[in-house]
Amino acid sequence: MTWLRIVCLAISLMLASTPVGAHAVSASRIDIVLPQTVGPVHVGVDVPLRDLALAIRIDADEDGQVRWGELLDAQAAVEQAIVDGVRLAAAGRVCRWSPEGYALRDYDDGVYVSSDFEVRCENASSLALDYRLFHDTDPRHRAWVTLRDGRRGVATVAGDGPVRFDATLRGDGTVGSYLVEGVRHIFSGYDHLAFLLSLLLPAVLVREAGRWRPEASARKVVLGVLRLATAFTVAHSLTLSAAALGWVTPASQVIEPAIAATVVLSAINNVRGWISARGWMLASGFGLVHGFGFAGALGELGLPRGAEVLALFGFNLGVEAGQLLVVAVALPALLWCRRSDRYANGGMQAASLLIAAVALVWLVQRLVA
Amino acid sequence: MLLLVAALHAGAARAERPRAYVPPQRSTVVDVLPRGYASAVPSRTSVVPRDAVPVLLSEAARSGDARLVDRAEALLDRGAGIDARQVPDARAYIAQYRHDFPVARAWLARAIAARPTDPQPRLSLAYIELVQGKVSDAARTCATDVVRRDPSASDLCLAAVDLRCGRYGSAAGRVDRWLARHPVRDAASRSALVLRGDIAARATDPRADGWYRRALFIDPGDVRTIAAFARHLRTSGHPRDVLRLLAGAPDSDRLLLESALASRATRHADATALAARLASRYRDSRRLGAAPELADESLFALETGASTRALDLALQNVRTQRDHDDVALLLRAARKAGRPDAVELLREWAQREGVASADGLAP
Numbered sequence: 001m002t003w004l005r006i007v008c009l010a011i012s013l014m015l016a017s018t019p020v021g022a023h024a025v026s027a028s029r030i031d032i033v034l035p036q037t038v039g040p041v042h043v044g045v046d047v048p049l050r051d052l053a054l055a056i057r058i059d060a061d062e063d064g065q066v067r068w069g070e071l072l073d074a075q076a077a078v079e080q081a082i083v084d085g086v087r088l089a090a091a092g093r094v095c096r097w098s099p100e101g102y103a104l105r106d107y108d109d110g111v112y113v114s115s116d117f118e119v120r121c122e123n124a125s126s127l128a129l130d131y132r133l134f135h136d137t138d139p140r141h142r143a144w145v146t147l148r149d150g151r152r153g154v155a156t157v158a159g160d161g162p163v164r165f166d167a168t169l170r171g172d173g174t175v176g177s178y179l180v181e182g183v184r185h186i187f188s189g190y191d192h193l194a195f196l197l198s199l200l201l202p203a204v205l206v207r208e209a210g211r212w213r214p215e216a217s218a219r220k221v222v223l224g225v226l227r228l229a230t231a232f233t234v235a236h237s238l239t240l241s242a243a244a245l246g247w248v249t250p251a252s253q254v255i256e257p258a259i260a261a262t263v264v265l266s267a268i269n270n271v272r273g274w275i276s277a278r279g280w281m282l283a284s285g286f287g288l289v290h291g292f293g294f295a296g297a298l299g300e301l302g303l304p305r306g307a308e309v310l311a312l313f314g315f316n317l318g319v320e321a322g323q324l325l326v327v328a329v330a331l332p333a334l335l336w337c338r339r340s341d342r343y344a345n346g347g348m349q350a351a352s353l354l355i356a357a358v359a360l361v362w363l364v365q366r367l368v369a
Numbered sequence: 370m371l372l373l374v375a376a377l378h379a380g381a382a383r384a385e386r387p388r389a390y391v392p393p394q395r396s397t398v399v400d401v402l403p404r405g406y407a408s409a410v411p412s413r414t415s416v417v418p419r420d421a422v423p424v425l426l427s428e429a430a431r432s433g434d435a436r437l438v439d440r441a442e443a444l445l446d447r448g449a450g451i452d453a454r455q456v457p458d459a460r461a462y463i464a465q466y467r468h469d470f471p472v473a474r475a476w477l478a479r480a481i482a483a484r485p486t487d488p489q490p491r492l493s494l495a496y497i498e499l500v501q502g503k504v505s506d507a508a509r510t511c512a513t514d515v516v517r518r519d520p521s522a523s524d525l526c527l528a529a530v531d532l533r534c535g536r537y538g539s540a541a542g543r544v545d546r547w548l549a550r551h552p553v554r555d556a557a558s559r560s561a562l563v564l565r566g567d568i569a570a571r572a573t574d575p576r577a578d579g580w581y582r583r584a585l586f587i588d589p590g591d592v593r594t595i596a597a598f599a600r601h602l603r604t605s606g607h608p609r610d611v612l613r614l615l616a617g618a619p620d621s622d623r624l625l626l627e628s629a630l631a632s633r634a635t636r637h638a639d640a641t642a643l644a645a646r647l648a649s650r651y652r653d654s655r656r657l658g659a660a661p662e663l664a665d666e667s668l669f670a671l672e673t674g675a676s677t678r679a680l681d682l683a684l685q686n687v688r689t690q691r692d693h694d695d696v697a698l699l700l701r702a703a704r705k706a707g708r709p710d711a712v713e714l715l716r717e718w719a720q721r722e723g724v725a726s727a728d729g730l731a732p
Contacts, residue, residue: 026436027657031386044386049400054440064402069395103389104399108646109620111400114389138439142657157656 026051027142028133029112030086030158034149034167037184038177041095041119045082046105046112047133051141052078055134068104071113075102082115085133086143090124123177127167131158175314178298182318185297186326191259191362192290196323198267198355199228199283200330201348204338207273212348214338221338224279225331229323231280232287237316239291244298244312255292257366262286263359270352294319403432403619421450422459427556429466433592433621435659438466457483461493468689470497488515488522495526502691504533504722521547528564533693535727537572544568559587563597570601571693577601592621599627608634622650626665630672644673664695667702676706684711691718696728 028051031044049066052058058074059066071078079099088095101116121127127147134141142159149167156163186192203225205212215221242248266282269275275282298315337343392399406428418424422441429437442463444450451459461476474497480490491510498507510516511526524543531540544565551558566580581598588594595618602610611631618624629647632640647669654661667682680702687699696715703711712730719725725732 026439027653029386046386050402050406050434051436053400053402053406054436059402059406064404064406065398066400066402067395068392068397068399071399072395101389103391105387105389107387109650114386137443138436139443140439140659141436144653157658160658 026134026138026140027144027157027159029107030129030131030143030145032088032127032129032145032147032165034127034147036150038181041088041121041127042100043086043088043097043117043119044101044114045086045117046107046114047078047082048107048109049104049111049113051134051138052081052113055137056081071104072102078102078113079115079117082117082133085131085135087130087132088119088121089128089130090121090126093122095119095121125166127165128162129158129165130162133159175310175317178311178314179318179321181298182294182315182320183322183325184318185294185315186319186322189293189297191263191359192293193326194355194359195259195263195266195286195290196232196326197330198263198270198352199232199279200225200327200334201351202270203228203279203331204334205344205348210273212273212344214341214344218335221335222331225327227280228283229327231284232290233320233323235284235287236291236294236319239288240294240298240316240319241291241312243292243295244315245308250292252296255289255296257363258289259293260359260363260366262289264356264363267352267356267359271349271356403428403434406437417444417449419450419452423451423455425450426459426462426466430593431588431591432619433623435466438463454483458490458493461490465493465497465500470501470689473497486515488519491516492522492526495529499529499533500690500692502687502695502718502722502724504530504724507533521550525561525564528568532564532568532571533727534723535571537568537574540568541565541572554587556588559584559591559594562587563594566601567597570605577605590619592619592624595619596621596623596627599624599631603627603630603634608632612637622647622654622661623665625650626669629669633672644669664690664698667698671698671702671705676702680706680708680711687715691715693724693728696724696730700729 026048028048029044029046031046033042033044035041049058049071052074053066056074056077058070058078060070060073079102083097088097096119098118098120099115100118101114103114105112105114129145131143131145133143142157145156145158145163147154147165147167154165202212204215204221206215207213215224239248243250266286269282294315298312337347340347422444425437425441425444429435429441441450441459445456445459445463457476457480461473461480464470464473464476474494477490477494477497480487481494484490491513495507495510495516498504498510508527508530511523511530516526517523524547528540528543528547531537531543544561547561548558548565551561562580562584566577566584568574569577569580578598578601581594581601584591584594585598595614599611599614602608602614608631611627612635615624615628615631625643625647629640629643631637632643651661651666651669663682663686667679667686670676670682671679680699683695683699683702687695696719699715700712703709715728716725716730716732719728719730720732724730
């Protein structure tokens with residue numbers, strides 16, 4: 001029993017040796033970054049290379065040296081091991097992982113293989129982590145976990161039973177969550193609100209002989225507003241879809257100032273009356289520019305893989321819902337205002353000039369930036 | 370205070386990931402695996418070698434890499450990589466590696482019952498008894514017929530007991546005899562040479578360096594040898610030699626401790642960073658549920674001025690371990706913390722076990 005002698009000697013002949021403190025316990029590092037609003041969770045998993053080498057056949061030529069090429073060849077196996085061993089679930093449903101990065105990191109106790117993942121989860125108020133990496137071969141293996149959601153960070157150790165984090169997750173594969181974001185964007189995007197308002201301000205008036213006068217028929221006003229809203233919707237939906245699906249990629253340095261310019265121009269148009277009878281043309285032309293702006297906001301959220309069209313539909317629907325809300329509040333007020341001559345002979349122009357002035361500031365700021 | 374700030378900084382820094390990088394070429398070597406990994410790495414055939422567990426344990430002892438012990442244990446749980454008759458020895462080894470001495474002794478009792486004529490489990494038992502401070506029991510174990518019939522086992526067993534009791538001449542004679550009978554330079558010789566070095570060091574024999582160097586020559590990568598030699602160099606006032614010895618040494622908490630202490634003694638530029646790293650490792654070990662080596666942590670606290678903490682840890686340590694160094698550490702910590710009474714609990718034990726004089730606890 002040669003091997004027995006090896007073990008026994010290793011034990012018994014340590015009689016005189018100082019017991020040597022064990023190597024720091026084997027532990028991986030997991031960094032979970034929650035999205036600010038909707039979108040995927042980003043998870044970085046750093047695993048000690050030596051732990052991987054004991055679990056996956058990385059050193060293919062068995063020369064005791066691990067080369068970067070061998071790690072690249074084992075990439076799929078490494079990522080699969082991580083996906084199998086690091087389980088995230090929201091609302092009781094397992095999240096879906098997609099690899100998005102593979103590199104190395106040097107920690108003070110050695111080289112770690114660093115894999116980044118985009119993780120898609122359901123809507124939930126908590127996230128459950130069940131860490132089982134190397135569980136079969138090393139039940140003592142653990143993971144340092146940090147969870148960050150922008151406002152706060154939580155650190156804990158995983159590996160000895162599931163860990164639950166309180167985290168507000170808004171799933172990304174549903175129409176509903178993107179719809180909410182669309183509404184949110186309309187109400188937080190003051191430039192879109194200002195543009196919409198500048199379109200609505202003269203909608204209760206008609207221009208005759210170079211002067212504005214109130215439109216007597218409320219029915220005509222409502223139909224005109226519907227025409228405006230439809231033109232704006234169709235136009236921005238076209239460019240939003242084209243940009244969100246990657247068919248066109250306009251530079252935000254151009255689009256953002258252009259949006260401010262559309263607000264300035266449409267507000268001044270209310271005073272000058274360049275285009276009065278065919279306001280829908282203005283709405284559709286400038287709506288194309290605003291569509292690219294919506295696409296920029298959607299781009300920051302990200303579209304879920306495999307559900308891009310649904311998410312786009314939800315976001316667009318949200319934008320429309322937001323617009324309708326603005327119209328629903330503004331239109332009755334404007335209909336009421338039109339009864340006074342002062343609205344047609346100064347009030348509308350003053351409000352438009354105010355919008356133009358504010359938009360001019362945005363334009364300068366965006367051009368300078 | 371500076372150390373505390375550095376340690377806190379290290380703790381905070383853990384949350385941040387170091388910069389990611391991609392090596393420039395496929396052929397770039399990113400790591401060299403310790404030699405024992407070959408037996409644990411998944412092979413082409415996926416067949417676990419019959420001796421995988423003992424090889425892993427042997428390499429774990431040599432390198433101080435705890436993950437190898439964990440892998441060996443997982444194989445044992447699956448009943449793979451080992452002859453079923455030898456499982457108690459391997460289990461005992463794993464338990465003693467984790468300082469779970471009662472469990473280790475229970476497994477050794479099973480091994481002795483299964484192989485009553487084999488001296489090896491008794492040698493292992495004697496080792497554990499010595500570490501626990503049960504010196505009389507260890508002497509009895511070494512004196513059993515089974516051990517005495519094997520001169521090699523008997524000499525080393527009794528040499529260790531002699532060393533523990535301060536009988537350096539007798540201990541040196543036994544090991545010298547053993548070495549004369551074993552001209553082959555193998556793992557067994559390495560251990561015997563380290564034992565000889567320890568005897569010389571304890572007896573303040575200037576030839577101690579030579580024994581350690583001969584052990585290092587057999588296996589320059591053995592963490593046990595490096596740690597023993599580094600400790601001797603440090604305690605004999607040669608911290609610069611410690612730094613030279615540890616340059617390029619394997620990653621181990623014990624060796625990191627020696628580096629940190631030597632760097633501190635020599636006012637090396639890395640001293641603060643090393644101390645912070647070590648403090649971080651001790652803290653991390655506790656958080657991960659693996660208690661660090663209490664004696665090492667106590668020594669670190671003592672050398673960095675945290676006397677009360679050092680004494681607390683040293684007292685915890687002697688509850689389970691009462692080797693010479695454990696007692697010496699408690700004495701130093703008690704003195705530095707202004708609590709000489711803290712060692713009183715050991716006096717009766719030291720007298721009873723015949724180590725009072727060797728440990729400086731004689732009335």
